[in-house]
Every structure is written in structure tokens, then in C-alpha cells.
Amino acid sequence: MTSRETRKDKRAAVLPAREGIQKAVTGFLKKALERGCFEAVMMPVRAPETRSYAWLMVKNPELLDEAAPLPPVMSVQGGRALSSLTKHGAPPLSIGVVLRPCEARAAVELVKLKQIQLDDVHVITIDCPGALPLKDYVRGGENALDRFQALLEHWDEDGAIRPACERCHRFSLDISDEDRPLAPSSKNGAFPVEIHIGLLGENKEEILLIPLNPSGEETLEKLGLTPDRPLDGWAARVRALRKKKEEKRRAGHEEFKKEISGLDRFLAVFDACINCHNCQNVCPVCYCQQCHFDSPRQHLTAQRYLDRARRRGALRLPLDPLLFHLGRMSHMVLSCVSCGACEDACPVSIPVGKVFSLVADETQPHFQYTAGKSADEPLPLQSFLKSEFCEVETPSECREHQSPEVKSHA
Amino acid sequence: MTDDFEPRIIGFLCNWCSYTGADLAGVSREKIPTSFHVIRVMCSGRIDPLFVLRAYLKGADGVMAMGCHPGDCHYLKGNYNARRRFVMLEQIFKTLGLDSTRIGLWWVSASEGKKYARVTTEFSAETKKKGPNPIQKEIFI
Amino acid sequence: MPKSLKTNTDVSQGVRDFLKHLLESGKVKGVLALKKMDGSGAASYAFMTSAKELAEAEPLAPLMPANAGKILSELTLKEAFGEPVAAFLRPCELRAFTELLKRLQGSRENVLLISPTCGGVFPLKFLADGSAKEKVPAYQQAARKGKNAEGLRAACRACTDFIPCQADITVAFAGGADSDSSCRLFLETPRGEEFARGAPGTFGEEKLETRELAGLREERAAQKAALFQDIGKAIQGPSALARTFSACLGCHGCSHVCPICHCLLCVFDSKMHDSQPEGFDSELERKGGTRIPAGTLFFHIGRMTHMAVSCVQCGMCSDVCPVDIPVTEVFSLVGDSLQKVLEYVPGRDVEEPVPSGTYKEDEFAQVGEQ
């Protein structure tokens, strides 16, 4: 049975986690690797003698000793990592990959954009308590690690985590009313999440492995794990935390809206931008080989620069970054998964993430679209309904095509 | 180093001098080290330092580039460009503490079959002494 | 002794007045320099054509939001200025501009180049957290006295090329002993003299060198030696290198802000270097694991082969690195060693060809002759 048929009686296998969840989950993957559930595992691993985490694809289980399914920071967005690995064809071996929910959502978008090919990739998602701001972690020394450890244990962030995570209400699977755990769905299996790892069980020393499709059940079976634990408790906690987070998100957005309302205020947000385009380069759904806004189209002649400067007495250089940010927004915001990678990478700490995730939340609903929810939903700008958005037309035009509701793909 | 270690060496040979020299070595039945993999380019000037770097980072135990002697380049001066690029690359290796003696540039003319056999054998022997390229152990590169 | 123009105001005001004079007298039609942003201590480069806006200019603000050499190159990339303009660049930005000119990425025509003896700048993070503002007074004093101010970027603390070359007019800022009460401009070229003619202030002949400059030169040299020694140690060998760049996100911000990296699309971001699905299995077989995305060191060392010989050590790369990799330190070290071997000084002279585009038949005779 698949995730879509999951019923209330859906159960999870239990994994003891006395030495902490990182070890437990890693152990589970090592075992899966040894038992040949897949030939390689892709997950973040700490580089020896450093505090930095990088994605590794691993065949030799020993290399997973320093692995962390939930590293304290999100270094490279998992979706982007997965795409760099598979955009020119699926790798020649089966891979198990552990993704945070926001990384999984990015991956879903990239599948639709043909930037990821997942034949024989076993996606495993995990409840995510959030990550620390990259800079805090890099500069913050060891106590950052402790802060994160605390976060892992108690899930109550004390402003230590990234704003994007603080207000992230999609830190787990979507839970429907009858406690269905819903992975990013995909009929044609374009995006098979086979197991979700629940960290919000009754018992801190336990981890729930929720099989979401037959292949997931098979994996658990291979590892001698039987799904017998009901999900109610976990689901309840997820829903509760989700409510809390949704509230935070709403409040956060509202507050931020005030901060940036009015053109001047909005401009001021990007005042410090130095045009390094780090935000775009780390954004998982900015997949272009060359960003349109880096292309030579942008160059003016010396005279044009002079003329434009004369109009206002002064011309900011490099040319007003707003064009770049709004332009980029128009390209990707409908696929923005609010992962916050952009904000992490900004050398001058512009709240890029806040802006984009706010706009994402305000635009995606117009298309009844949620980025990363399902690999089957067509991208909003690749499809249309004949009768939609009449309000933007004159009534007469609108009447002309009251055709039946066919969702056609452009 | 264990004796069964056979260094994997890549040789970039210019088509006109060095590759012909290599053929001559074969015709005169010279011996060359096994695991010496020849990649033909038209001119040593085509050898982008990135080729050497890539081979090195992918774990080649040694990389040899060969071209016509200065002044004899089939394309007039390409080998002078090659020479500068190698000086540059070797200096980068030295500064970064990478073993710059694992890469190098040799002049081998079309008539120097013997030299071809000699330099490849010597280089392979030295490389064998050094053991495998340590970069092979680095995962996080 | 070089000609000089002296006014009795502090140097920042003096420079602003001079630029204002150039603009109002119509000698230049526009001025490229740092400009205050409303509110925070933030400053950004601006191309100013009105005296009102120019009043907001902060040419000597201790910040480098971008390498102005790159900006000036963008301004003049498509065509040279038809009317005279002035550009206020730091020495490293000027060197960058010169390197870009060698690559035909701009034009010097009709541009009056003004550059200070440089006291260095603060890291961008100070621009972010707004703490740059209160640091300025202490900074100016230190610079005047020929000392490294508290909190300068590593690149600046160790910069020994703080006296501009190729400038039309040099401003005595760092080491300019009395730069709080006087502003001294040195007119290095005929063009410099021509533009300065008729400007308020007293013309004379002075020498730029001061005890303070000598002191700064010493301190910086020591800092540089120390920095090179430390970074040299820190990166020696494959493991150390891998460690140094282990945190790299692959955002390639370092190359985007690098003034020497003028490519439209970095070759390491191009399809040519996308990783291919094959490629993995055998490496996995051998190593047991491989990094995703692949090619971190390939990018950084590869980029070195492209630009390090022209590296002007401006420090932008470290400044934008979200994970604080000492990019500038590494590239300066490598650049410095390359420049020694190839007897090349980036930014010294537009006529000096870039080493990668030239050769001498009788050089490096030992190479290839083993």
C-alpha cells in the first residue's frame, strides 16, 4: 500500500536511540547499506578535524561514523546536492538519501524542472527541529554545538535557530485530519519518499520509522524491523507543534510586512546588497547554468550610465540590486520552499529568506499551489485553467470562454 | 610501499613529436611501464592545466605532459605556452604543499623513442617509490 | 619632488571639496566614489553627477562593498567615457582596474583616477551589523598615525601595496601625519595637474613619504610575513587543503566578487564541469565515498590557475564567503608565489602583458629537459 492509502491504523517501526538520534539514524542507514537495501547512502558527514558538514555519497559504512542526518547547519541544500548528482542522468547505482523536509520539497520542485532524476533513489525524510544560522555556527565556536544539541533534545528553540526554521510549519510530513502522514505524493513514483523518520514520538529515546510505500516496508523488513507502533502520539505532537509554528509564521510575516511596507522601507532592506548573488547560487530552485541577471544583457554603455546618473543626480553601483532580487523572485518564488539557504549565504545578512518566503506564501495560494507538495502538480506557470483569474480581464473577454474545467499543460 | 603497487600515470602527448616518439618506441620494442595511459592531443599547447589538475585530483599517481622540443613545435610556439602553464601549475602545487614532482613536462621528439621509454620508466619508478597519490584518501575534496 | 595641492581641512572633507570643485567647475561630469547610505553606516559605490549627492560621498569610508575596479570596468566595458569623469579607487581597486584593462574589460580614457594611501577597510559583516559607523573615528586616527586600526580585514592588515600606482592623483590618507587638519593631494601625472589646476588650496612641492608611512610599511610587512607563514602552514598538503575548504558551499561568491574573474559564466559553473552520472561508481569503489557536489578543490585550485597570477589581494573573496574560508589568504599566498616566479607585478603597468598570454623563448630552460 502507498502513502495515499494510509489509514489511521498506520504504524511505525521503533528504533531505540539511547545514544542520541544522530547515532541511531546513522546506525539504521549503515545497516541498510550493509543489508543491501541500497548500494550507497547520501547524507551530511562532518569533515575530519573540522566542524564543517558536507554531503557525502558513501559506500563504505565506516565513513558514516561522523555522519549527521540532522547537522547543526544546512550547508548545501539537499535538493541542490541531489540535483548536482543526478541532473545528467540517474547514478548507476541505487542510493538512499536522507533529506530534511524543506530539502525534499526543493527536490520535488527540481524533479518537475527535470533537474533531478530519481530512478533508484530511496528518499528518506526526517522530522526537522531546524538548523542554526550558518554564520553563528561558523563563528560561534563549540557552544553553538551545545545549543543545537539542546534543540535536538527539547525542540524549543530560544531564538538560536534560523528565522526560516523558527517559522517553518512544514518541519515534518503533512498530517491530514485522520492522521494520515502524507509524504510529497507522486502517482508515477517520480518522487518516492519511502520512509519518514519521526523524532517527535512519546519517548525521547525512541525514533519512529514510518514506511510510506512498499519499498519502504521492504527496507524495514530487510532490517528486521516490524511497524507495530501506532502514530497517534507522534501525529498529535507534530500537529501541535505545527499549529504553534503556523502561528509564529503568520505573526512573523505580519511583523516583517510592517517592517518593509512602503517602497523606501522595502528598498532599505536591500541597501546593503553587494551583488555577490550568493543567494541565487545557493538557492536550490535557482537551477540555471547562468543567471539571467548575470548575463551581459545587463551592461550599459558609459554614456547610458552617465545619463541615468544625471536623472537622479546619483546612480548606485553596481546597478540597483532590486532589479536582480525582484527579477529572481519572479523566476522562482512560486517554487520557493522557504529553506532559508539564501539568507544563510548572504555576507551582509540581508533577510532575503524572510522576503522570499513571505512573497512565496502570498503568491503560491493564488494558484492553489504549494511548492514541493507533490511531484504530480504541474508548475503553476507551465499550466493554466481557461477560466481562471478572470478578475484581471475585462468582463466581456471573460464571458467568451466559460469552457469546462480542463487543466491543460502548456 | 608494497611492490605490487603499480602507479597509475597519465601521459598527455602532442601528436607530432611525442606521440610519434612513443610509436617509435613501440616499433623499436622499447619497454614502458604498465599502467601508463596515453592521451593524445594535437599540441602540448592544448594541455590545459585543468586536465592535469583534474587527473591529479581524481587520483592519478602521476601526470606527464610531453611536447616537441622548444623551437620544434609543429605549431611554431605552442610548447612555449605549455611550458609557462606548467611552471605556473607546479608553483601552485608547491605552494599548496601538493607533490609537484607527481606532475611534469618533458620534451620528446619524434626520433626520441628511447628517451620516451626512459623518461616514462624513470618517472614511473620514482612515482612507485613515492607510493599512491595521497589525494586518493581524501573524501572531502 | 612631486607637485602637491594642500588645503587646510581634514582629508575626507578636503577630498570631497576637491571632487565638488571638479564637478562644479565642469572639469568632470561625474564622480565614482563611495557614498553614504541613508541611516546605517552602510556605504555603497555611486556614480554622482550632482553636487548635492556628492555632499553625501564618503570616498574614504573604511568599507569595500565591491571592488571598484570591477565597477569602473563595467562602466567602461562597452565604450570609453566621452566626457571626463573622476573615479576614487583604493590602490588594490586601481590595480584590479589595471589588470582588467589588460584584459580589455574597460577603458581609462577620460577617467581621472584618484587614489589614497590606504588605511584598509573593515569586513563586510561590520557593514551588516552597522558597527562600522562607531569604528570610524578610531580608524581615521590609526590610519593617520600609520597604524593598523582595530578590526581591519586580514587582507588589509597584511597589505603592503597601500600606496597607489597608476593614479593621476594620490591622496595622503594613511600615514598622512596631519590628515585630520590638512588634505594633501599629490599630482602624479600631467592629467592630474591639468585637472587640479585652479582648484582651491596651495600648490607646492612635497614628498608623500612620512615617518608614519614607513612605520605602516613595516607593520604591514610583518603582518604579511606572519599571515603567509600561518596560512602556509594551515594548508600544506592534501588533507590540510581539504580541511581548509571543507565548509565550502560552492556558492562561488568568491569568484563573483573577484575583480580578476571577469568571465560572463565561470567555466567551473558551466556544463563542461557538471558532474556526470558515470564518474561516480569507480570513484566510490576506490574511495568508499565521494563529496556531493563534487569538485570543491578542483574549483578553487582551478580558479587559481586562471587568476592567481593577477590576484591583487583586495580581500573581497574572503569578505563574501558565508563560511569564513580564508580564501584571500590562500589566494594571496599562491598569487604572491606565482608573481615571483613569473616576475610579474599585477596592476603595475597596463603595458605589462599578463603572463598567461605571453612567454619568452629563453625562459625556464630547465623545464622539460629531464
Place this chain on the structure above:
Amino acid sequence: MSVRIGVYVCECGPNIPDKIDIDKVLEDIAPLNNVAAAKRFRLLCSNDGKKYLADEIRKEKLTHLVVAACSPREHEKTFMQVCVEAGLNPYLFQMVNIREQCAWMIPDKAEATRMAAKHIRAGISRVALHGPLSKKELTVNPDVLIIGGGISGIEAALSLASKTRKVAIIERSDSLGGRTGKLSRLLLHQGTDVSVLREKIEKIEKDENISVLTGCEVTDIRGFLGNFEVRIESSGEEAVSRSIVVGAVVVATGCELWDGYDPAVYGAGNIDDVVTAAEFEDMIAAGKILLKNGKPPRSVALIHCVGRKEKGYCSKVCCLYALKFAHHLRDSRAPAEVYEFYSDLCLPEKTDQEYFDGAVKKGVHFLRTENVRVEKRNGHIVVEHGDGAGKKKTLEVDMAVLAPALVPPPGSEKLARMLNIPLDETGFFKEAHAMLDPVAAPIEGVYIAGCASGPKNINESVVQAQAASGKILSTLVPGKTLEPEVKISVINEDLCTGCQTCLSVCFYGAISFQAHKGVSAVNEAICRGCGSCVGSCPSGAISSRHFTYRQLYEEIFEALR
């Protein structure tokens, strides 16, 4: 259409199977991606081998072909031709060298087999990235530019010019003739005199297929056999410049008399009646050989080898014109005493010995000497010389004639740079091969005739001019087409930043900058495909056909698999 690669291993008789286990190789590569066929054959370069291969290409519907056999330098062209016959673009083919560089060099059969397989794998993954390339044809321009209006240039012009072939002679001075034109007469014993040259010049002036541009110099030249663009500027005050296109260039820039010797040693210039050979020629031409004081000289010293030591070569012609001078002096009504101070006599031609003996008969004194000095002592010219045995001797004469070395004319370096051809250590133009290809420059389409490549006497110069003409006539047949290199560099305009690094590393001047687009462009007729520009482009904007980054990266990857 799916990729179907055919891999064919040639046994080359016993050569390969003796050293390589072909079946093992085949079973190793057969399962590889895209490999549609992996087979062996006795001798692929034989006629039935070629037929077999062609049939296979059709039968197996191959999209790409790999042949593992001898060196590509041996049979690459052969198999490319097979592809053409079988209707497969010849560039969708890759040859793998498992004979010279595996079978013949790796003694251990197992190892040789392993390496052969590796190289073939590399060939397979590379060929999959090959795209079809097509040959272009370029009609040659039959016209010829001759640089230098001396005897060589004149001879070449006359041998080349025709209705279908225009010839342009560029001469720096204001008249044709060169050094030969300045001679009073040619060597008597060779039975001719300079009138022959005059006739040649008149012929040229009449020939409407030859344009003579005197007082002109070449200021820029770029191109290749069949297609050179030449910029010519007149050196005079009212400098005019024009461009012409030619198919070949003959460098006939000749030589000059060395004047760099130490006057203190040879006295020329600061001692009266010490003259150079050139000045003495003029005297002969003028018909009166007189001292400053108007009297005919009673004794004349002919000083050979002036500058031979310094320059490090024998100038070849001096001995003979010195003999000519001697004969002339002895034949006059009041013969002067003639002393020839030489260090080695150079008498290469068959008639020279007789010429020399004649001079001896006429009483010319030959002194084998060293370290000659010419000084003025109490009013007389004294030639001081070592006798070889370490003794210094002196001789008093009325007149001394110096025979200085022949040296390249000024501007040779500049011209060499423009043409991308080398000079040798003496400063003369370097031949493609001094003995086996003496009139060709290292660049196709550029030829060297006469003293431009070193001292020569007149008949050698004429011979060379005719030889060069012969080469041109046989290659630049009017209406004939040339096939420019196919595997050339191509520039991706979207990635080119216009930094022009490529221009600085292209020695053929094949790349030019298109200001209006701000990008560089490759001239397909000129590019030789060396790839230097590719290796130098930081933007990866240039790629060399058939040796692209991806293709070579694949080879690297397979080598390390």
C-alpha cells in the same frame, strides 16, 4: 536515435594477438554502454578488411566507430575513408593505438591486455561525444607576393608570373636589382656580365602580370597557404598604404655588407684609400681605380674574412669577388701588385679552381694570415698580420680593400615576426630544413630564396628562386581548392569576454577581435587546430573540435577508472 558504437579490434597479423588476449578485451568491453558490436578481424587495413568494416557499419547500423589497431598516424585516414564509403561521418570514428603503444611496448601479456582494454574503453566513451564534422573547401588564390627585388626576387617573379597568376614585388629601395645590380660585372670566368640582369629587369617592367612596388614595405601579413592578407605601406613621406591578397609569399630579402667591424682595426672610414668591396665595385664600374691623390695604386691589399670570426660563418662569396678584383687589377694596363690576405679560401664551384690558378699565374700574391690590422704608419697604409706561426709581419700598400661578411638586412626580425617564421642564430631566415627542404619556411605557403637564408652566390640564389617558384607552381594551381583543417578551434560568443588572450597565443593570427560584437572570432581558413587558444581561455569560451574538454575529460576518467 540511440547511440550504437561498433568496436573492431584488428589482429594486424600476429602482431597484436601474440601480445594481447583479444577475446578477453572483447568480452571486457562488449557489455559497455552503447556498444552495439565488439568484434575482431585479421587485418582491417587490407582490402577485404576495409570491405568488412564498411559492411559492418551498415549491417549493425553503427552511429559511431572505434577501431583498435595500429597507431592513428598509420591508418586513421584509411579508416576515416572507410567510414565515408559506408556513409558514416568520418569524425564519428576514433582510433585506438593498441599495437605500437600496447602490444609492442608492454612485455607482460596480461598487462598489455588490460591496458589495451583501458585505452579502448577511453576510445568508446570519447567517441560517444563525437559530433559529425564536415570538410570545407577553399579556392586558393594563385597570386604571389615577393618580398625583395634582388636577383632572387626577380628570378622568382619571372618564373611565376602568368595570365592566371599575378605577382607583386615589394622592394624597399627605389629600384630593382639588389646587390647584384650594384656589381660592376659578374665573375669573368662565368662568361656573362650584368647586362643579363638588366634584361631580366626590363622583362619584368614589360610584364603586366607583375606589379613592382618600390619604396614599399610589408607592415602586416596574416594568413596561410592559398590565402594571405598583406598590408603594404610606402616608406616615403606621403605614406600610402594598401592591402592585397596572395596565395604564397617568397621571402627574398637578401643580405647586406657588415659594417659593424672595428674601424680602429681595419681603418676603413678614418684612413684614406682603405675601402670596402662595395666602394671598390663602384670604382670598377666607374672605370677608374684611383687613390685619393688621383694616382692609380701601385699595390693593393685585398683583406678577406672581415667579420668571419665575429659572425661565426664564412660569407662564401668574398673569395671569388676578391679574385675578380685581383684579375681586374692585374689585367689593367699598369697592373698593381695584388696581395690577398685570407684565412681560408672558399672555391666551391667547379670553375673556381681554374679562376684561382689564373690569378696565381697573373702574379697575385696569396698570404694565409690571421689577426689582420690595417694602420696608417708615417703616411703609408700598413697591413699588419700574423703568419700563422705566431710571428707578426707588416706590408706597405697604397690601397686596402675590405671584404666584410654578408649579414641579414635590418628589419628581418620584424618580418619574421609578421610571418611567424623563425630566424636562425646568425639572424638569417631559418629554412624548414637546411638540407632537405632549403627553400621552404616552416609555414606552408611561405618560401625563402637567395641570401635571405644565408650568404649565397648569384647562381645559388637564382637556383633557389626557381626552386621556390617550382614549389609554388605545383601547389598553387589556379582554380585548385585546399582543404583547411577541420579540427579547428571554435568560439562560443556567449561566453567570450573579449579579453583577447587567445589572440596573444595564436601564432597564426587566426583569431581576430570583432569590436562590434566585443568577441573574438576564428578564421577557419587560417586556424591549424593546435588548441593553444583553448588552453589559454579562462572562460572556456573556446573549444577545439574533436579535442573538446568533455572528450578529453572522458579519456582522463577512463584512464583512472
